[in-house]
Amino acid sequence: MLDLQNVSFGYSREQTTLNDVSLSVRPGVSVGLVGESGSGKTTLLRLMLGLIRPTSGVIRFGEESLDTGNSAFMQRYRRAVQPVFQDPYSSLDPRQRVIDIIGEPLRSLRIPGDRTQTVAEALEAVGLPLDAMRRYPHEFSGGQRQRIAIARAIVARPQIVLADEAVSALDLSTRIRIVELFKTLSEKLTLVFVSHDLGVVAALCEEMIILERGKVVESGKTRDILAVPKHPYTQRLLASIPRMPA
Amino acid sequence: MSPVETSVSRREQRHSLALTLGLALVGINLLVALLTLFWTPYDPLNASGGRLEAPSLLHWLGTDRLGRDLLTQLMIGARTALLVGTGAVAIGATVGVSLGVLAAFATRLADDVMAATLDILIAFPTLLLAMLVVAASDSASLWTAILALGLAISAIVARLTRILAKRVLRQDYIVASRTSGTSWAGVVFRHVLPNIWPTLSVNFALQFGLAVIAEASLSYLGLGAPPPNASWGRLLQEAQGTVYTAPIGAIAPGIALVALVIGMNLLADGLRDIGDPTRGRSR
Amino acid sequence: MTALLNIQGLHIRAGDKPLVSDLSFSIRPGERIGLIGESGSGKSMTAMAATGLLPVSIGVSGSIELDSQQVVGATDSVMNRLRGAAAAVVFQEPLTALDPLMKIGRQIAEPVRRRLERESGKTSKDVVQREVRDLIDKVALPQPERIINSYPHEVSGGQRQRVAIAMALACRPKLLIADEPTTALDVTTQAEILKLLDQLVRETGMALLFISHDLPVVAQVVERVIVLKNGVAVEEGPVKAVFGNPQHDYTKTLVEAARLFDEALGATG
Numbered sequence: 001m002l003d004l005q006n007v008s009f010g011y012s013r014e015q016t017t018l019n020d021v022s023l024s025v026r027p028g029v030s031v032g033l034v035g036e037s038g039s040g041k042t043t044l045l046r047l048m049l050g051l052i053r054p055t056s057g058v059i060r061f062g063e064e065s066l067d068t069g070n071s072a073f074m075q076r077y078r079r080a081v082q083p084v085f086q087d088p089y090s091s092l093d094p095r096q097r098v099i100d101i102i103g104e105p106l107r108s109l110r111i112p113g114d115r116t117q118t119v120a121e122a123l124e125a126v127g128l129p130l131d132a133m134r135r136y137p138h139e140f141s142g143g144q145r146q147r148i149a150i151a152r153a154i155v156a157r158p159q160i161v162l163a164d165e166a167v168s169a170l171d172l173s174t175r176i177r178i179v180e181l182f183k184t185l186s187e188k189l190t191l192v193f194v195s196h197d198l199g200v201v202a203a204l205c206e207e208m209i210i211l212e213r214g215k216v217v218e219s220g221k222t223r224d225i226l227a228v229p230k231h232p233y234t235q236r237l238l239a240s241i242p243r244m245p246a
Numbered sequence: 247m248s249p250v251e252t253s254v255s256r257r258e259q260r261h262s263l264a265l266t267l268g269l270a271l272v273g274i275n276l277l278v279a280l281l282t283l284f285w286t287p288y289d290p291l292n293a294s295g296g297r298l299e300a301p302s303l304l305h306w307l308g309t310d311r312l313g314r315d316l317l318t319q320l321m322i323g324a325r326t327a328l329l330v331g332t333g334a335v336a337i338g339a340t341v342g343v344s345l346g347v348l349a350a351f352a353t354r355l356a357d358d359v360m361a362a363t364l365d366i367l368i369a370f371p372t373l374l375l376a377m378l379v380v381a382a383s384d385s386a387s388l389w390t391a392i393l394a395l396g397l398a399i400s401a402i403v404a405r406l407t408r409i410l411a412k413r414v415l416r417q418d419y420i421v422a423s424r425t426s427g428t429s430w431a432g433v434v435f436r437h438v439l440p441n442i443w444p445t446l447s448v449n450f451a452l453q454f455g456l457a458v459i460a461e462a463s464l465s466y467l468g469l470g471a472p473p474p475n476a477s478w479g480r481l482l483q484e485a486q487g488t489v490y491t492a493p494i495g496a497i498a499p500g501i502a503l504v505a506l507v508i509g510m511n512l513l514a515d516g517l518r519d520i521g522d523p524t525r526g527r528s529r
Numbered sequence: 530m531t532a533l534l535n536i537q538g539l540h541i542r543a544g545d546k547p548l549v550s551d552l553s554f555s556i557r558p559g560e561r562i563g564l565i566g567e568s569g570s571g572k573s574m575t576a577m578a579a580t581g582l583l584p585v586s587i588g589v590s591g592s593i594e595l596d597s598q599q600v601v602g603a604t605d606s607v608m609n610r611l612r613g614a615a616a617a618v619v620f621q622e623p624l625t626a627l628d629p630l631m632k633i634g635r636q637i638a639e640p641v642r643r644r645l646e647r648e649s650g651k652t653s654k655d656v657v658q659r660e661v662r663d664l665i666d667k668v669a670l671p672q673p674e675r676i677i678n679s680y681p682h683e684v685s686g687g688q689r690q691r692v693a694i695a696m697a698l699a700c701r702p703k704l705l706i707a708d709e710p711t712t713a714l715d716v717t718t719q720a721e722i723l724k725l726l727d728q729l730v731r732e733t734g735m736a737l738l739f740i741s742h743d744l745p746v747v748a749q750v751v752e753r754v755i756v757l758k759n760g761v762a763v764e765e766g767p768v769k770a771v772f773g774n775p776q777h778d779y780t781k782t783l784v785e786a787a788r789l790f791d792e793a794l795g796a797t798g
């Protein structure tokens with residue numbers, strides 16, 4: 001569905017943030033992008049969102065290649081691929097009502113239908129009450145805001161949701177509930193989850209891609225990688241994770 | 247009530263008092279200004295009484311050195327002040343915000359050039375700049391002054407807008423808006439402008455007051471609009487010689503000037519809170 | 530053995546809003562305690578109160594005895610003597626905990642010099658410099674010359690946190706308070722810093738108060754935990770007991786959540 005072939009990106013000539021990265025997002029197969037700071041995962045996400053163009057390599061969406069200049073194509077692409085960001089406090093416009101925040105994709109992508117009804121369905125899908133529509137972001141907690149952000153991401157019924165550390169800024173008890181929400185949603189769409197937290201990725205994603213310093217060092221089924229990590233970086237990563245006492 | 251709570255509610259009380267007072271002061275000015283479009287007590291241009299008459303039932307504020315009714319002149323002065331304030335801020339806001347938003351989007355080099363240019367413009371004292379413009383133009387008309395002041399204001403507004411817009415553009419909700427398919431124009435109108443409005447509106451109100459004072463200064467120096475456009479500044483200048491014998495001639499326009507500017511400043515806070523959804527409590 | 534830190538009936542209030550209610554616990558010399566809580570639990574407030582670092586607008590009542598000295602209501606001069614010697618703090622965000630305009634060498638030298646003044650009065654440049662290098666070595670920072678002459682933004686997050694730990698150690702405190710010291714770090718860096726803290730605490734015999742929301746992280750470094758919810762201690766006990774058999778509902782939720790992610794990772798490698 002979404003393929004990156006030999007994609008590289010550098011903000012300047014000397015600095016390559018991503019080096020020859022190839023990956024495939026297949027329908028219905030949730031995939032986790034794991035990396036620490038400096039791994040290039042944020043850049044990878046921005047490439048997949050069509051916010052920046054690769055310096056080399058190709059990104060294909062279905063049959064077509066991702067052309068950020070083609071507005072008709074981008075309309076279709078944006079309808080199909082939506083993001084959820086990390087910081088619930090900066091990803092919602094504080095001066096907009098929830099109904100307008102969630103409804104923005106419907107407006108900008110010119111999606112037909114009763115906007116209020118569609119927003120209501122999205123709110124229901126994320127477990128928020130309908131009266132949230134008339135309220136403002138500051139009236140909600142971090143976890144609830146993240147639900148609003150997720151509602152915005154799914155309102156246009158996208159094929160892929162790209163979550164960028166979407167639970168990292170949440171408390172543990174909230175985190176688990178949002179992870180459960182993602183799990184439910186991933187039944188109807190394909191989830192691409194970027195995170196440094198292997199535990200979260202392991203709970204959500206069938207497949208995993210491990211990034212180190214702009215390169216893919218390991219990829220495959222989550223279960224397999226966790227059982228037998230092949231690359232030394234993966235091994236180090238797994239060994240570093242603090243575990244619960246038995 | 248605990249100390250923290252009482253100070254919050256007291257602050258809210260002060261706020262609404264300030265807002266009411268501000269509205270009252272500016273409102274009075276506005277009403278008077280509008281009234282002069284249809285009616286004034288006397289003819290502003292010609293004498294209607296003796297020279298420098300003291301306040302009486304016929305002439306509530308007395309007459310000036312040419313026998314013209316002072317109240318009439320004062321009322322028209324209100325119209326001039328509001329016209330200048332509104333006009334200058336309107337020009338300054340339109341030009342300034344547009345430039346500022348463009349600058350916020352500009353590439354590093356263009357942005358640096360623009361910022362430097364603005365800084366140079368701002369370094370010029372507003373009054374001096376206005377005087378230069380008025381002197382450079384052939385006619386000293388009200389519109390020249392408004393234009394000059396508007397340009398001076400636009401530089402300040404542009405710089406403020408640029409900084410505020412840049413801060414907003416760094417937020418995730420801007421990226422979210424783009425990935426929702428919104429165009430950059432849509433992002434500016436739907437997200438950037440509403441979020442910079444609170445700070446900008448306060449600034450506009452303050453600039454209004456400064457513009458009114460600047461115009462009064464220009465008129466005082468004889469560079470302002472000629473009659474029939476009476477200006478409080480000109481009234482002050484004319485009353486200079488007779489300030490001891492007929493003090494009302496200086497006191498009245500002085501008070502009017504102060505009242506309008508203070509009223510606008512008081513209104514400034516109120517403007518910011520209007521339409522601010524987070525004015526209540528945030529979680 | 531008298532407790533190093535003895536908190537009894539601590540109440541912390543911001544105006545009318547209670548941040549911490551009736552908190553009591555104590556730390557004996559050499560003991561390692563974990564304070565677990567989510568945001569709004571009051572865990573950081575407690576640490577700040579213990580070192581007298583809360584702003585005046587925040588009301589503190591109850592008793593906090595640090596090294597037998599009452600902290601609640603203590604004057605600044607009393608607290609200044611206590612801070613560093615009795616307790617030192619390592620904060621979460623290494624970027625803001627260090628002065629961005631001062632070279633690292635100078636920043637580490639500051640607490641060193643203060644301690645030397647207090648103890649022996651000998652603060653010659655050589656003595657201070659030697660101690661600075663010693664500390665840099667203790668926190669396993671490579672290339673001491675480079676570190677000493679660098680500014681905070683020129684080194685990595687993990688290295689900055691090591692510097693913060695070095696500065697805390699420089700005071701030779703009896704109690705080290707670490708407030709979410711690894712939350713802002715990468716997983717691999719976190720593991721290194723936790724190992725470092727563990728080793729240093731063992732070597733120096735310091736007591737440790739480790740504050741975090743991350744259950745497995747806390748389990749790595751402490752023996753006893755206190756679970757805070759909205760400023761109230763809901764459960765307390767040895768790590769194994771609290772994590773293995775949580776009594777309070779809130780603790781159960783936290784432990785379940787932590788176990789869920791832990792189990793997803795599969796058997797311990």
